[in-house]
Amino acid sequence: MKRRYLAILLINAILLGGCQKSSDQFFAYQDYITSSKNDLGFNLSENEFFAKELVILDNEDSGYDDNLVTSKAAFLFDITNKKALYAKNPYERLYPASLTKLMTALIVFKRGELTDMVTISHNASNIPVEGAKVCGFREGDLVSLEDLLYCLLVYSGNDASIAIAEHLSGSEEAFVKLMNQEAQKLGAVHTNFVNSHGLHDDNHYTTAYDLYLIYNELLQYDTFIDIINKESFTSKYKDKFGNYKERTYKTTNLYLTGEKEVTEDITIVGGKTGLTSKAGNCLILLLKDGNDNQYVSLILKATNSNNLYTEMSKLFSLIIE
Template sequence: MREDNSMKKKLFCLLLSVTLLTGCRSQDDLSLPFTNSDGLNLTANNSEAAPEFFAADLAVVPDELNHMADPEITAEASLVVNDTDNKIIYANNVYERLYPASLTKLITALVVLEKADLNDTVTISYNASHITESGAKLCGFKEGDTIKLEDLLTAFLVYSGNDAGVAIAEHVGGTIGEFAKMMNKAAEAAGAVHSNFVNPHGLHDDNHYTTAYDLYLIFHQLVTYDKFLSIINNSEYTVTYKDAGGSPVTKTFATTNRYLKGTEESPEGITVIGGKTGTTSKAGNCLILYSKDKNNKDYISLILKADNSDSLFSQMTDLLKMIK
């Protein structure tokens, strides 16, 4: 079944690329033929191919839905999707290339969940324990510490520690460079073909970018994993691991998500399950959420490049108010 879904997403990527190149017109207006790598001739309005891949299990944002204007939503890009019914509620600039900051951690998590054993024991390297970039958030792991991969991934997503990201990348991929190749392959398989990732954490690199729509596609894939949903629902996480000498170390990592901390209130009838925050000077303030309404329908909402953290969460609350 997963192989079938992967093939569907690859064909979807081809169709989406044509859609973008032709101005994001609606499906019925598209008639440009193209050939995929298997020699299959497809058209974007092909009655057999296109409906299946555009409507099966993904929401598509045509140009007429990609420039919604709401004076309260001032971030560079924003998106709300009814993920149960695959319907767009709000979209603006979702195909603009932007920096993802720590929303990068989503594709890192997808690689781990797809390729790694969460029961593995990870040894923290010198590189992971010596991130020197100013302002980089760190879990505080030391060289030689050993920790279960599941605990490391949880701390990585809940607290957003960049040292955990390096440790994950080195353990799963061998090197950051090799792991980045795995990230890009996983992104492509999810349909996120307008992204390029060069590190596992999102610390700034000019060649490290994505789009709001690509992040939706990655997140849409992630929320099929119960383990991921369980992790992002933590308001805090306490873990015990061992230092280089074998002695136990216990730390508690608090979430960066204000809705889970109780410092931001979601609209009535909306339950925030979890998500991921991100911020760098060039990416601005970013947030993606997975939520449910009173009818138990699922929603993905996303903001990229808000001016500051307060504005980020107030805009997200305004987006969540659009859910009816």
């Protein structure tokens, strides 16, 4: 009984603190707890919900300067000391663009075998969205799941994302169900995915704090941290005729390429970018200071690339103040 009361207090601390829409957040989580057994087919336990140490927003986290950044949502969390240094609109529903691929990657780590060989389908090689970022794989190409994961996170290839989804679940639709189930298990109850890549759909959305929950889970995997630290990646695969192919993909993270300068005493470990016309420019990062304290920072819906990195660097200044 004592543990149950403790769980209730912890949930209330998460839901009611530092959020202008705290009542909405509370009822969303309450509905989730009620439906987790009947609708989703699993029981929510305290151990599952609080399995990882999290940065919790409380009542003292509501007084940040919203004018520090003009982007729609942002945060800076000290994950070493479990402290929020900044948060703007952490629970507002927004489009995640390619930050969606974080959940796709998480499903790979939880359910996939990186040594699997994946045959690229017609769907994966023919994405009907003009300007969609693709790795250029062709129908029938044989690519390892590990290479697809690198292409997904380093280069943000949408074709890699669909290939992963179809390989692990048989179809992208079935894979999306897994994505949403996993989001619910992590407590990301204000998230709804409709695809594996983040190309725009009005019903495909998340929040800044939900993205933190997903990213926090990924940081438990050393391979994930290794991948997001790469400036580039070379994939070696076979085409449908058995010919060896090789392509090199450059990271979309301009901090890692050196195109954007990093604040002194800050080291960028890695992260994930996102961009669509509706989502704007997005970026989530893992970074550390000179004392090896680690941080997660996020910007959602910046107006352009320059503003994205300028405002992200403004967040870094809060670390060294």
